[in-house]
Structure formats: C-alpha cells, structure tokens
Amino acid sequence: MAFREGFSRVTRRVQERIETLPGLSTLVEEIGRRAVDTGTSVLSQILLRVEASRRGAVLEGFKRQYGMSGSDLALAEYPTGLDMADVSMVDQSSPVELTTRRPEAYNTKVTVRAGNEDHTFGMPIMNAAMASIGGAEFTIAMQRAGGMPLLHRMWLKPEDFSKTEEQKNELSLQRQIAAYRQCKENGVEPFVAVPVNVEWVDAVVAEGAKMLVIDTLKMSTAQVMDVIRHTKERHPDVWICAGNTVSPKEAWQFALAGADAIKVGIGPGAVCTTYETTGHGSSQWTATALVAGMLKDGKNAKILRQKVGRVPMVIADGGIKNTGDVGKLIGAGADVVMIGTRLAGTDECGLQPHVKEVVDRETGATKEEKWFDHWGQASTQATGRGMDGKVAVEGVPTKVPARGPLADVLRGWLNGMCASFAVTGATSIKDMQDKARFIRATTHAIETGKPLAKVAHDNGARH
Numbered sequence: 001m002a003f004r005e006g007f008s009r010v011t012r013r014v015q016e017r018i019e020t021l022p023g024l025s026t027l028v029e030e031i032g033r034r035a036v037d038t039g040t041s042v043l044s045q046i047l048l049r050v051e052a053s054r055r056g057a058v059l060e061g062f063k064r065q066y067g068m069s070g071s072d073l074a075l076a077e078y079p080t081g082l083d084m085a086d087v088s089m090v091d092q093s094s095p096v097e098l099t100t101r102r103p104e105a106y107n108t109k110v111t112v113r114a115g116n117e118d119h120t121f122g123m124p125i126m127n128a129a130m131a132s133i134g135g136a137e138f139t140i141a142m143q144r145a146g147g148m149p150l151l152h153r154m155w156l157k158p159e160d161f162s163k164t165e166e167q168k169n170e171l172s173l174q175r176q177i178a179a180y181r182q183c184k185e186n187g188v189e190p191f192v193a194v195p196v197n198v199e200w201v202d203a204v205v206a207e208g209a210k211m212l213v214i215d216t217l218k219m220s221t222a223q224v225m226d227v228i229r230h231t232k233e234r235h236p237d238v239w240i241c242a243g244n245t246v247s248p249k250e251a252w253q254f255a256l257a258g259a260d261a262i263k264v265g266i267g268p269g270a271v272c273t274t275y276e277t278t279g280h281g282s283s284q285w286t287a288t289a290l291v292a293g294m295l296k297d298g299k300n301a302k303i304l305r306q307k308v309g310r311v312p313m314v315i316a317d318g319g320i321k322n323t324g325d326v327g328k329l330i331g332a333g334a335d336v337v338m339i340g341t342r343l344a345g346t347d348e349c350g351l352q353p354h355v356k357e358v359v360d361r362e363t364g365a366t367k368e369e370k371w372f373d374h375w376g377q378a379s380t381q382a383t384g385r386g387m388d389g390k391v392a393v394e395g396v397p398t399k400v401p402a403r404g405p406l407a408d409v410l411r412g413w414l415n416g417m418c419a420s421f422a423v424t425g426a427t428s429i430k431d432m433q434d435k436a437r438f439i440r441a442t443t444h445a446i447e448t449g450k451p452l453a454k455v456a457h458d459n460g461a462r463h
Contacts, residue, residue, distance in 0.1 A: 067437030070332030071293025074286045081283030084325040088441040091423055101419045107428035110336060114210040115237025122146025123414050124429055128340030129193035129215045132349055132374045136179040141348040143188045145407040151179055153193040153215055173200055177207050196223050198230045205235045213241040221250050225257040232258040246282035248294040255295060255304055261313035264291050268319025270341035274394045284319035285332055292333020323416020330429060331436025344374040345400035346409055353402055370402035
C-alpha cells in the first residue's frame with residue numbers, strides 16, 4: 001500500500017509539470033498504472049528521472065522551441081522503441097555562415113587518445129568489423145579517405161570450418177596480425193577488432209595495436225568487463241571500445257570498468273538476423289539516445305570523470321540506410337556511426353566481383369552488371385557454424401552492387417552528413433548533439449519523405 005501511495009504522489013508531481021503537454025499526461029498515467037500492477041522498479045525510475053533529473057525538460061523544451069532532444073523524446077516514448085525512420089529532425093535557425101553545405105565548412109573530425117598519442121580522423125564513420133569490408137586493403141583505403149578503419153577478426157576460409165574452435169581462433173589471430181602488419185607498413189594505424197579473449201588482446205597489443213574494439217554481439221556483462229579491466233591493467237595506454245549493448249545500465253558498468261568507447265546496437269544490421277532468431281534487439285535510435293543521454297547527463301558525466309577520468313565515446317552500430325540516419329544518430333548523442341553493408345562492394349573490398357551481361361530494358365543495349373558477395377559476421381559463411389544444423393546462426397549472406405572507389409563512397413556519406421549539420425544549424429559533431437531536436441514521424445510522413453524517382457547509382461549513401 002505504501003508503494004502505491006508513494007508512486008501516486010510521484011505521478012501527480014510529474015503530471016503537474018507536464019499537464020499542459022498534450023498526450024504526455026495520459027502516457028504518465030498509463031506507465032504509473034502498469035508499474036503499480038507489476039510491482040516493477042524500472043518504469044518508476046523513468047518517472048523519477050523525469051522528475052528529479054530532467055526537471056521538466058520535456059515541457060521546457062517545447063516552450064523554448066519546437067521539438068525535443070533525443071534523450072527527452074526517447075524517455076517520453078519509452079518503452080516504445082523508435083528507429084531512425086520513426087523520427088524526424090526539426091529545422092533550426094541557421095546563422096548566415098552555414099548556408100554552404102560543403103564539408104570543408106564543418107568540423108567533422110574525431111580524435112581518439114591512446115596513452116599520450118592522439119589519432120585524428122576526418123569523419124565520424126567507422127566500418128563494421130566484417131570480412132567483406134574489413135581487410136587490410138579496405139582498412140588502408142578507409143583511413144586515407146578520412147574514415148575510421150577497423151580491421152576485422154574473422155579470417156576463416158571454408159576449408160577451416162571443420163577445425164576445432166581453438167584451431168580456428170589461432171588461424172584468425174595469425175591472419176589478423178599479418179593484416180595489421182600490412183597496414184602499418186602502409187603508414188596506417190587501424191582499430192583492431194578482438195573477441196572476448198584476453199590472450200588475443202595481449203597478442204595484438206604485443207604487435208603494436210593501440211586501439212581495440214571488442215567485437216561480439218552479446219556476451220555476459222562480466223565477461224566484457226573482465227576484458228576491459230585486463231586491458232586497462234596490463235596495457236594502460238591502449239584505447240578500448242566495449243560492446244555491443246543497448247542497455248544504459250550495462251553501458252554504465254562498461255564505463256566504470258574503464259571503457260574508452262561503448263558500441264550500441266543489437267539486431268539492426270542489414271545482414272543480421274538476431275531480431276528474427278532470438279527475439280532480442282532494440283530500435284537503434286532509441287538505444288543510442290538512451291545510452292548517450294545517460295552517459296553524458298551532467299551529473300553522470302561528472303561522476304565518470306571523477307572515477308575513470310573520461311566520458312566514453314558512443315558508437316552507434318547498425319541499421320543505417322542513408323545519410324539522414326547518420327545525422328539523426330549523431331543528433332541523438334552518437335559520436336561515431338558504424339556502417340557495414342552500405343560500405344560493401346567497393347573496389348578495395350578484396351573480393352572477386354561477379355559479372356554478367358544484361359540487356360537494358362529502356363534502350364535495349366547490352367551492359368555489364370557487377371556485384372559482390374557480402375555476409376554477416378555471425379553467418380555460416382563467416383564462421384562455419386550452423387552447417388550441421390545443431391546451432392542457430394544470426395547472420396545471412398547477400399549481394400551488393402559494385403560501388404566504385406571507397407573514397408568516392410565516403411565522400412557521399414560526408415556530403416550528406418554535412419547537409420544535415422547545415423539544416424540543423426550545427427558546425428561540429430558536438431554542436432549537432434546539442435542542437436538537434438526531434439519529433440515523431442508518422443508512417444505517412446515517412447512515405448511522403450521518400451523520393452519518387454529511383455536513384456540508379458547511389459554509392460551506398462541512399463536507400
């Protein structure tokens with residue numbers, strides 16, 4: 001009874017603050033009833049956050065300007081998950097100097113500090129750790145074009161699939177080290193994907209690797225934290241990214257363990273079947289907004305700086321279909337976005353293309369059509385798992401069109417991202433995070449926003 005009465009008082013106080021905001025009062029009542037009925041504490045914490053931490057930020061945001069910040073909208077809509085297509089950014093007042101959309105007018109650089117060394121990249125775009133886009137040739141081209149290059153870790157060939165897990169790990173590690181050496185010989189210091197395996201971490205660090213990305217869909221929180229702590233204790237000058245997660249609570253634990261960055265995303269990838277296979281996952285925009293909002297909240301950020309000396313970078317991994325999605329994720333709080341399938345099929349992918357002659361339906365002329373194989377890292381094609389039908393796989397193969405040089409593809413992504421900055425009135429990544437405001441988008445609005453004309457060659461930066 002005391003719980004019910006206490007919760008009702010909290011609900012009334014929140015309602016008093018937002019009673020003039022259409023629809024949200026009803027939402028608060030619904031959440032309150034559900035929490036009372038189930039006796040759970042998660043939803044009550046949401047209301048307490050709105051009351052104690054936000055101090056009416058939702059209402060005040062609407063009073064000051066049209067739209068909400070990413071974290072406010074995500075909290076207001078929780079537990080409904082929103083994807084990038086479910087939200088729209090609202091135009092902000094832009095200063096005269098932002099009338100140009102050329103990338104040179106914007107600060108899109110990202111700096112990663114490993115020990116006493118700063119590694120600066122021209123754009124907040126990292127390639128996914130996938131065999132079809134994360135080899136040495138691709139990684140070298142990625143950094144030279146201004147991107148954030150990530151060397152993948154699944155270096156198996158079909159003839160290796162019958163080997164034991166230990167043998168497969170050893171082969172992959174040896175081949176990854178050889179690829180890392182090739183990158184270094186070409187003047188490139190890549191990020192290096194590692195499994196939840198401290199021996200692997202020690203081996204690549206011994207080769208000189210300075211920036212690691214834990215590459216796993218989902219392991220136990222304790223396992224990932226063990227790798228973070230091991231890395232920071234044994235190799236304090238090494239930068240490490242933890243993940244993947246969609247949980248603000250888990251992200252907070254990774255941050256306190258010493259993670260320099262946290263990768264957000266479970267299920268949204270184009271060649272990932274986690275949603276269908278396991279029923280788990282989260283809408284990428286909501287997950288990014290909630291994790292970033294929790295880590296970067298003023299009080300929480302202060303705690304992290306005091307305890308571990310940093311607020312981790314947020315990397316939004318997966319679900320990106322166009323440059324507008326990049327703008328929405330950065331506006332929601334991401335510092336970097338990770339792209340996989342939309343970067344596949346470039347000249348530097350390291351795979352042999354498939355070519356066939358086709359007849360153009362409009363002109364009748366014969367032309368060559370070229371495409372490449374592409375597959376998820378949790379697929380049978382990458383790991384050999386699932387061939388015997390004894391284990392589920394969470395990735396699929398597909399084909400992607402030939403996109404040309406990687407530098408041209410990345411330029412298209414950068415151009416679109418900077419256009420998003422311009423309309424928002426932002427000059428930098430941090431400015432974009434501060435100024436972006438969102439509204440919910442209806443299904444009709446989403447359809448209306450799509451172009452009628454089909455884009456013949458999109459370089460991966462559009463649908």
